[in-house]
Amino acid sequence: MAIATQKTAAETAYLEGFDAGGDWLAAERQKGFDAFAVTGLPHRRMEDWKWTDLRQLIGKAYPPAKGGAVGDIDALAAKCPLKDIARGHLTFVNGEYDAGRSQLPASGDVEVTALSTASSALPIGETAADPIDGLNRAYVTDGAFIRIKAGSNADAPLELVFINSSRAEATFTTRNVIELEDGASATVFETHMGGHDAYVSNSVTEVRLGNGARLDRVKLQMEGAASYHLSNLKADLGAEAKLQDFTLTMGSATTRQQGFITFNGEHTDATVSGAFLLNRKQHNDTRLVVDHKVPNCVSRELFKCVMDDEARGIFQGKVIVRQDAQKTDGKQSSHALLLSPTAEFDAKPELEIYADDVVCGHGATSGDLDENLLFYLRARGIPEKKAKSMLISAFVAESFDDVDNEAVRDVLKDLADSWLAAR
């Protein structure tokens, strides 16, 4: 529905900054632009956006941009925590493919390209009829296309690195496609890093899993402290497939991450989990929509959220079980630890069930550290600060158990511990 409202500075900058370009993405950009021109930025009167009013939050103009990095990109690249575990890297700096910082895997079963270097059109779809997707398609400059051939394994992890730095008041837009054909498997990391300037990062990932395919995806959101991170994940899952998805969110001033998971084939498992480590006035609104369209699938969501200072965490999780989707097993939980009286957590779990033979549940808890646990540790001689760190670390680490790769789990623990040590 188009409501005639005055355009904000940010919206005007987007609308005026549009250029479909002359490459194979031009038609997609036009579609995205047409969609965004109707919706504009989302605002609080939209139920799904009531906690994250982008019209207000993105107060200034952040014109779409590409490249132009002048800062210390090397320092940010060196800080990517998963770089030593990954066996291939695609690096995008300010939304532009950086061949010098990329090493593509050599295997012929694995097709990896940057969108900007593709010789012909690649299949790009819509992730959701929503403003993040519209904005993304309208202004996409680059991204990774990964296709694993049927029956092939790309289990040596491939890392997509997005570094946004030193170009203030710009929007950087990337779009990735991960396509696993039948029986293929892959591990993909997404690392989002950024400098201290204010910018908008819009990054969308489309995942398509064929029958019997398996994807392990780990995303680290460590964008710059003044930035906005907008992101959609869309995963379409075939039969007997497996998706293990994990996101650690530590960066950005404002984050809106959405996941749209759709079960299209039976006997498929999807685990979508994550952790938030937020302080100062950080704001992270994570929204998931898990759609069971077919019977006999299992979905698990577990989010462990730690908020300090005046940080605010939001988890909106919806599980839809269609009438045909009998024997669905869906569980969703979000648990928050509030480390300061001014921190806040909001949870909105929703179950929409049309089938009658399903096991579905959700749980949401929110609270501060358990005084009895703290006393027990202190009574054994552990100083208060250390005791608190141990308990917070243990709280967050429960979500890391959903990551199969032990080396990645160790990195996640180290990241959590260094966040705690800096408190």
Next chain:
Amino acid sequence: MLEIKNLHVSVEEDNKAILNGVDLTVNAGEVHAIMGPNGSGKSTLSYVLAGKDGYEVTDGSVTYMGKDLLEMAPDERAAEGVFLAFQYPIEIPGVATMQFLKVALNSQRLARGEGELSTPDFMRLVKSRAETLKVNQDMLKRPVNVGFSGGEKKRAEILQMAVLEPSLCILDETDSGLDIDALRVVAEGVNALRSPDRAMVVITHYQRLLDYIVPDHVHVLSKGRIVKSGGKELAQELEKDGYANYSDEAA
């Protein structure tokens, strides 16, 4: 070692007075048993000595090794050698038992100005103590107390005590929930730690534990005061006659 004088304590939440003038002197090498009916203030006394929040000392003093114990934070008390074996040991999901023991021991050592114990030395220490207490490796690999049976939790408490080697051990109802075999194992572990420079305060409702951990002194706590003190025979007397004779004395 420990001198409690005229200790008055109330619960902060509702201002209810629990301890109404406790006097107790414990010297190095001694084992004192504190017995009393439910609600007499036994657990409160143990928590106040260990430094739990939520209790207000309204009068009196507690001196430990010449220092004002009540002025110290719980972790400082532990580093000074005070150890409370909890009546209900707490489960800590996500914190591995070995990591917990190592951080606890090394925190105490650092606070005392001793160096940290190396990992191999630490492993050797825990392994030898664990064998004595029949704590198996599997328990050590699990998160602290998670999934432990009642008896395993109590053995784990005594294992912590054996590793941390405190000077003052306070055992709060260590016998509750234990069958006779587990009780024997726990008591042997405790007895192995008896030494001329270590004192113990054993809090219990029943005399049973005192058959295995034989005390030098027995005190009866009733309505927040020690109403009678004697030798080990006092415990047997209580077992025979119950607490009925004491319930009104402090009224």
